[in-house]
Amino acid sequence: NRRSRGRPMKQRLLVVANRLPVSAVRRGEDSWYLEVSAGGLVSALLGVKDVDARWIGWAGVNVPDEVGQRALTKALAEKRCIPVFLDEEIAHQYYNGYCNNILWPLFHYLGLPQEDRLATTRSFQSQFDAYKRANKMFADVVNMHYQEGDVVWCHDYHLMFLPKCLKEYNSKMKVGWFLHTPFPSSEIHRTLPSRSELLRSVLAADIVGFHTYDYARHFVSACTRILGLEGTPEGVEDQGMLTRVAAFPIGIDSDRFKRALELPAVKEHINELTHRFAGRKVMLGVDRLDMIKGIPQKILAFEKFLEENPSWRDKVVLLQIAVPTRTDVPEYQKLTSQVHEIVGRINGRFGTLTAVPIHHLFLPLSREWTVGSFATDGRPLELPLLPLLLSAAFAAVATAVRSFRHCCCCCPQLSLLSPLLSATSIATATADRSLDFHALCALYAVTDVALVTSLRDGMNLVSYEFVACQGSKKGVLILSEFAGAAQSLGAGALLVNPWNITEVAASIGYALNMSPDEREKRHRHNYAHVTTHTAQDWAETFVSELNDTVVEAQLRTRQ
Ligand code: ADQ
Numbered sequence: 001n002r003r004s005r006g007r008p009m010k011q012r013l014l015v016v017a018n019r020l021p022v023s024a025v026r027r028g029e030d031s032w033y034l035e036v037s038a039g040g041l042v043s044a045l046l047g048v049k050d051v052d053a054r055w056i057g058w059a060g061v062n063v064p065d066e067v068g069q070r071a072l073t074k075a076l077a078e079k080r081c082i083p084v085f086l087d088e089e090i091a092h093q094y095y096n097g098y099c100n101n102i103l104w105p106l107f108h109y110l111g112l113p114q115e116d117r118l119a120t121t122r123s124f125q126s127q128f129d130a131y132k133r134a135n136k137m138f139a140d141v142v143n144m145h146y147q148e149g150d151v152v153w154c155h156d157y158h159l160m161f162l163p164k165c166l167k168e169y170n171s172k173m174k175v176g177w178f179l180h181t182p183f184p185s186s187e188i189h190r191t192l193p194s195r196s197e198l199l200r201s202v203l204a205a206d207i208v209g210f211h212t213y214d215y216a217r218h219f220v221s222a223c224t225r226i227l228g229l230e231g232t233p234e235g236v237e238d239q240g241m242l243t244r245v246a247a248f249p250i251g252i253d254s255d256r257f258k259r260a261l262e263l264p265a266v267k268e269h270i271n272e273l274t275h276r277f278a279g280r281k282v283m284l285g286v287d288r289l290d291m292i293k294g295i296p297q298k299i300l301a302f303e304k305f306l307e308e309n310p311s312w313r314d315k316v317v318l319l320q321i322a323v324p325t326r327t328d329v330p331e332y333q334k335l336t337s338q339v340h341e342i343v344g345r346i347n348g349r350f351g352t353l354t355a356v357p358i359h360h361l362f363l364p365l366s367r368e369w370t371v372g373s374f375a376t377d378g379r380p381l382e383l384p385l386l387p388l389l390l391s392a393a394f395a396a397v398a399t400a401v402r403s404f405r406h407c408c409c410c411c412p413q414l415s416l417l418s419p420l421l422s423a424t425s426i427a428t429a430t431a432d433r434s435l436d437f438h439a440l441c442a443l444y445a446v447t448d449v450a451l452v453t454s455l456r457d458g459m460n461l462v463s464y465e466f467v468a469c470q471g472s473k474k475g476v477l478i479l480s481e482f483a484g485a486a487q488s489l490g491a492g493a494l495l496v497n498p499w500n501i502t503e504v505a506a507s508i509g510y511a512l513n514m515s516p517d518e519r520e521k522r523h524r525h526n527y528a529h530v531t532t533h534t535a536q537d538w539a540e541t542f543v544s545e546l547n548d549t550v551v552e553a554q555l556r557t558r559q
Helices: 040-045 066-077 088-107 114-145 162-169 195-203 213-227 254-262 264-276 295-308 330-350 367-376 392-398 412-416 437-446 461-468 501-513 516-532 535-548
Strands: 012-019 022-028 031-036 052-058 081-084 151-155 174-178 207-210 235-238 241-247 281-288 316-323 358-362 449-452 476-480 494-496
Touching (some): 022 066, 031 066, 052 114, 088 114, 151 162, 162 174, 174 535, 213 241, 264 437, 281 295, 295 316, 449 461, 476 501, 494 501
Parallel strands (some): 012 151, 174 207, 207 241, 281 316, 316 358
Antiparallel strands (some): 022 031
């Protein structure tokens, strides 16, 4: 619960993340079109003000020629973005390979992909080499743009090798590193072949931040058990030099959601939805279609609830918004088919001619989601200061969003969502429709019970956003105990083990039957937290504490 020390962040902040918050599309030899991308990281930083920030990251495209690179660099400069150019092979090995095939599943306790295990192990070394080379290229760009007094904030598991590279360039550079995913138990981290090298590289930073105290503790014990270093209440000490390790729980810009709920368009959406689902309780899930989000488990728990509570079958509907992610990866394709199959079976089992129990909606990451909300919020359309942060988790972790079928369940076309049209209630729609920010706010607002059942999740901002939009309804949050948010919203939410379908089904029943008094009490707790621990706080506190670290010439060249 550390708070910002109120220091205005007037200095220059170099935010370094795997992906820039814009995606570049080439239009000609020296002409580029820029699209804003959104996601957990961008969302978190939307509300941060008063920072003179530059964003450094991979543009997400291969630009082999100098003419193209120069033109793109110029176009991005207007958005305060600075590109790192990675060639195709390095980008593939670094991003698809080491980052998303190895670190992402490992940090979420999923191990390595089973069927690829042997192949992955064989190519491990070359992927790690590419990871280091890519991190070094990020460091080159940071170093080129660094000015004395700047603060450098590195983000996420893509850039664990970066702090060391930066300190080798300039030991006085203030460097912070923040992880958006969980940091797993040291027993899990131990299995990683490059375990020591990664830990030592991160320790080169002046401050290392995590969403929760548990993740910070896991990191410290990995350093003590694997590297034999000393863990202190402040961090990790090596030969008299301290790397500060702490929890900095992220938040959202709750005011933005509150403001949105006052807009006539959103009120209209709310009315439409209320009318559409009259007589039924609304349950909502919003997740990237990723293994870590526990979507099949959630749907199976809902099935169990319906099975055991026949009287609820035509009185409750589950809206599951799934944002397609890494659609070119076979494991993700398999997950998608699995979810479709389960939804189809349940709707076939419990649906009637007039209603289906599950609406599973495929919605892409939409640039309108961010741009649109800026525009109607009265915020500048251009990428401002901190929105320049963090594309990593949603957009970058998830990236490669290519083809989607999607439907906005609060658009007029919802009437097409009839069980007669689609056995699975997955509506295909034309690609020019998507769920915009206001529609999402309206959905949050009409929800009676939100279901967040991540198998692991660094924090989970959807749970925060739901709470922020529940001013009048005071809906119930069912939240996985394996999401970082369980540590902050645990007292107000119903915590569940997402693997225990019986327990989740029972919680659904409890939530739907909860007395208004209990709902009010639980909501009050969560609302107070979400509206006082904001994204602005998070960033200010991190940068402020980074500033307070003592600059030592701590060139850490251990491997
Ligand atoms: P994510 O895994 O992406 O984030 P989450 O924290 O829930 O998960 O953030 C998702 C964000 O995307 C929310 O702000 C949501 O509103 C937004 N969103 C939903 N639908 C969208 C759409 N169609 N288009 C664009 N945006 C949409 C990662 C980690 C989390 C951690 C965050 C921040 O996995 O654990 O909380 O980073 O650190």
